[in-house]
Amino acid sequence: xxxxxxxxxxxxxxxxxxxxxxxxxxxxxxxxxxxxxxxxxxxxxxxxxxxxxxxxxxxxxxxxxxxxxxxxxxxxxxxxxxxxxxxxxxxxxxxxxxxxxxxxxxxxxxxxxxxxxxxxxxxxxxxxxxxxxxxxxxxxxxxxxxxxxxxxxxxxxxxxxxxxxxxxxxxxxxxxxxxxxxxxxxxxxxxxxxxxxxxxxxxxxxxxxxxxxxxxxxxxxxxxxxxxxxxxxxxxxxxxxxxxxxxxxxxxxxxxxxxxxxxxxxxxxxxxxxxxxxxxxxxxxxxxxxxxxxxxxxxxxxxxxxxxxxxxxxxxxxxxxxxx
Amino acid sequence: xxxxxxxxxxxxxxxxxxxxxxxxxxxxxxxxxxxxxxxxxxxxxxxxxxxxxxxxxxxxxxxxxxxxxxxxxxxxxxxxxxxxxxxxxxxxxxxxxxxxxxxxxxxxxxxxxxxxxxxxxxxxxxxxxxxxxxxxxxxxxxxxxxxxxxxxxxxxxxxxxxxxxxxxxxxxxxxxxxxxxxxxxxxxxxxxxxxxxxxxxxxxxxxxxxxxxxxxxxxxxxxxxxxxxxxxxxxxxxxxxxxxxxxxxxxxxxxxxxxxxxxxxxxxxxxxxxxxxxxxxxxxx
Numbered sequence: 001x002x003x004x005x006x007x008x009x010x011x012x013x014x015x016x017x018x019x020x021x022x023x024x025x026x027x028x029x030x031x032x033x034x035x036x037x038x039x040x041x042x043x044x045x046x047x048x049x050x051x052x053x054x055x056x057x058x059x060x061x062x063x064x065x066x067x068x069x070x071x072x073x074x075x076x077x078x079x080x081x082x083x084x085x086x087x088x089x090x091x092x093x094x095x096x097x098x099x100x101x102x103x104x105x106x107x108x109x110x111x112x113x114x115x116x117x118x119x120x121x122x123x124x125x126x127x128x129x130x131x132x133x134x135x136x137x138x139x140x141x142x143x144x145x146x147x148x149x150x151x152x153x154x155x156x157x158x159x160x161x162x163x164x165x166x167x168x169x170x171x172x173x174x175x176x177x178x179x180x181x182x183x184x185x186x187x188x189x190x191x192x193x194x195x196x197x198x199x200x201x202x203x204x205x206x207x208x209x210x211x212x213x214x215x216x217x218x219x220x221x222x223x224x225x226x227x228x229x230x231x232x233x234x235x236x237x238x239x240x241x242x243x244x245x246x247x248x249x250x251x252x253x254x255x256x257x258x259x260x261x262x263x264x265x266x267x268x269x270x271x272x273x274x275x276x277x278x279x280x281x282x283x284x285x286x287x288x289x290x291x292x293x294x295x296x297x298x299x300x301x302x303x304x305x306x307x308x309x310x311x312x313x314x315x316x317x318x319x320x321x322x323x324x
Numbered sequence: 325x326x327x328x329x330x331x332x333x334x335x336x337x338x339x340x341x342x343x344x345x346x347x348x349x350x351x352x353x354x355x356x357x358x359x360x361x362x363x364x365x366x367x368x369x370x371x372x373x374x375x376x377x378x379x380x381x382x383x384x385x386x387x388x389x390x391x392x393x394x395x396x397x398x399x400x401x402x403x404x405x406x407x408x409x410x411x412x413x414x415x416x417x418x419x420x421x422x423x424x425x426x427x428x429x430x431x432x433x434x435x436x437x438x439x440x441x442x443x444x445x446x447x448x449x450x451x452x453x454x455x456x457x458x459x460x461x462x463x464x465x466x467x468x469x470x471x472x473x474x475x476x477x478x479x480x481x482x483x484x485x486x487x488x489x490x491x492x493x494x495x496x497x498x499x500x501x502x503x504x505x506x507x508x509x510x511x512x513x514x515x516x517x518x519x520x521x522x523x524x525x526x527x528x529x530x531x532x533x534x535x536x537x538x539x540x541x542x543x544x545x546x547x548x549x550x551x552x553x554x555x556x557x558x559x560x561x562x563x564x565x566x567x568x569x570x571x572x573x574x575x576x577x578x579x580x581x582x583x584x585x586x587x588x589x590x591x592x593x594x595x596x597x598x599x600x601x602x603x604x605x606x607x608x609x
Contacts, residue, residue, distance in 0.1 A: 041540075041542075044543075044568070047543060047544070047565075048379060048569065050544075051377060051378075051379055051543075051544050052379035054544060054546065055376075055377070055378050055379055055546075058376075058546060065546065065547055066544070066546060067542045067544060067545050067546075067555050068542060068543055068544035069459070069540060069541075069542045069543060070537075070542075070543045070565070071540070199568075200567065200568065201568070201570065202567075202575070219570070221570040222570045224570070225570045225571060225572060289379070292379050292380070293379050294570050294571070
């Protein structure tokens with residue numbers, strides 16, 4: 001009887017050991033003596049970019065272990081300010097309170113922009129009455145006082161048909177929601193509550209694709225994956241109507257619904273060549289890789305500028321450490 | 325229609341209501357599994373099982389996720405089984421039926437209903453920060469052990485309760501001590517039920533994402549954990565991560581990941597059913 005149990009336990013242990021062996025297969029023969037662990041955490045929006053960089057970095061420095069968490073921008077900064085991570089992904093600039101926490105723990109850092117993200121305002125393809133909205137109109141639709149008041153398309157602009165307005169958007173926990181409300185309503189998190197929220201952007205895509213009267217917003221990448229089911233609207237931020245495209249997001253003319261994505265690198269990096277190499281690799285290859293994950297690259301001279309800043313930051317930190 | 329007819333009718337109505345109620349679950353499960361399998365089965369191959377995460381859906385794999393889940397399963401089992409069974413034996417066989425034991429009992433039953441993310445927060449404070457385990461496998465296993473301990477304790481107590489009192493009395497009558505009775509009579513005859521409870525609890529631990537995300541499990545881990553102190557990811561996190569990506573290829577990956585997770589869970593449940601069958605066949609009373 002108990003023999004049987006032993007056999008089961010032994011075979012389980014064997015499977016387990018075989019599983020552990022898998023980790024050793026990664027070296028691709030590329031010659032590089034860098035090693036160590038680079039802990040990264042932060043925004044789930046920036047995550048795909050950092051993941052893509054980390055994936056390619058394996059080929060350059062197979063012995064360096066890069067780990068990435070998705071605690072959110074705020075959660076990432078909390079760990080960053082405690083010195084638990086050396087790089088933090090962020091979909092917004094660091095807040096004063098977060099900067100103070102870093103200072104308290106003696107952590108200096110540099111902010112580096114790595115990509116742009118555009119927010120798409122979309123309607124159903126059968127919607128033939130709207131091609132663009134102004135920021136003021138978007139505010140009319142989404143501000144908190146619109147709740148239970150603005151419920152029909154004809155309330156948005158004279159000439160729009162008498163049709164019920166169905167709104168969809170990301171849930172309140174999402175950084176996209178914070179960003180949209182900040183850019184459109186003027187206050188982060190201020191929004192009407194009577195719209196259909198979903199943390200899953202695929203649900204929003206389905207919702208707008210299935211309802212002629214719907215209007216929604218989400219990351220541009222989701223529009224690109226579902227172009228045949230959706231209609232993209234231009235946004236007029238005061239400088240005329242602009243459709244979000246790679247060009248208009250990149251040159252900043254699709255305003256205010258495009259934002260930069262950042263990584264924050266701690267001064268700890270200066271002491272660790274593998275982190276310096278990783279960040280350099282990040283800025284040198286981002287232009288090529290961010291498109292793969294649905295974001296928009298900065299102009300290439302901008303990456304060169306970020307890289308120069310970073311090298312300066314490292315040099316300064318090394319000098320400062322040497323003079324102590 | 326007389327009274328007897330009415331009662332007959334009620335009987336028939338209730339029967340079909342019962343059939344309907346039992347079928348709902350099965351139908352939903354069938355639809356769910358069929359849709360997942362049609363989405364994901366073609367994606368499962370050797371490459372998928374042995375590759376690291378990638379930005380390209382067709383190059384991405386779940387090696388670190390399934391090995392992480394396996395680590396978590398064994399570590400959690402190692403921690404929770406002895407603790408859970410010992411607690412249940414104490415409560416069932418040793419503790420006096422007084423107010424303290426009643427409070428303990430009510431608490432354990434209630435703990436089984438606490439949302440899993442709360443255990444994550446507890447684990448973050450105790451294991452990650454105070455014990456300084458960091459976002460390691462060990463911290464994850466301790467947290468999940470807390471989560472499933474109440475389930476194991478309740479199941480074990482039920483199994484022990486089902487052992488006929490006559491068996492125990494006979495054992496005592498032969499001069500056996502309490503511990504001898506528990507070790508030689510109670511545990512062997514309740515082992516099947518205990519095993520079922522334990523494996524069901526562990527299946528739940530393997531399927532949890534929320535508490536391990538809270539304690540700091542990662543989304544991208546490019547190496548298979550070599551020790552319990554390594555950082556890790558698990559299948560539910562990987563699935564969750566893929567579901568939220570715009571690229572449709574990742575949705576297929578997520579479906580394939582779900583199949584793997586379901587397969588692991590079904591396998592574990594299968595082992596439980598088998599063990600129970602084996603043990604019950606060997607009962608000699």
